[in-house]
Amino acid sequence: MKPKVAFICVHNSCRSQMAEALGKLYASDVFDSYSAGTETKPEINQDAVKVVKDLYGVDMNQDQYSKLISELPDIDVVIKMGCNVACPYLPAKHEEDWGLDDPSGKSQEEFVRTAREIERKVKDLAQRIEQGEIELN
Known part of the structure; x- marks a missing residue:
């Protein structure tokens, strides 16, 4: 059974949503991707x-929405996107903080840079899980 990875931040509208989409795109053979926050927004950051649609051809509006961490199944790996304040707590076998700045309200270049960094980190995470570098037992 594939491990479940949750990408979490406070609002679940931008970075965590991008990570969920890119996790599904690049790592669905290794892990199941989820995203959530402690608060929700009425819609994902447009x-x-x-940017995700332009770069990767994925429309997050189709099957993703802002949701609370209480809506998630039991999670194996928690990835905090970089909260700068108190990150949500979610019990898991492994936890990391990717420390990404929120591009909300910034230039499209910032969103592209953030998306590319998330892509790199998602691929690295998948590789580390596949190689058994992350303890999930």
């Missing part, structure tokens, strides 16, 4: 939606 700048993030545009």
Whole structure:
């Protein structure tokens, strides 16, 4: 059974949503991707939606929405996107903080840079899980 990875931040509208989409795109053979926050927004950040659609051809508006961590199944790996304040707590076998700055309200270049960094980190995470570098037992 594939491990479940949750990408979490406070609002679940931008970075965590991008990570969920890119996790599904690049690592669905290794892990199941989820995202959530301690608060929700009425819609996913539309700048993030545009960049992910332009770069990767994935429309996050179709099957993703802002949700609370209480809505998640039991999670094996928690990835905190970089909260700068108190990150949500979610019990898991492994936890990391990717420390990514929130591009909300910034230029499209910032969103592209953030998306590319998330892509790199998602691929690295998948490789580390596949190679058994992350303890999940």
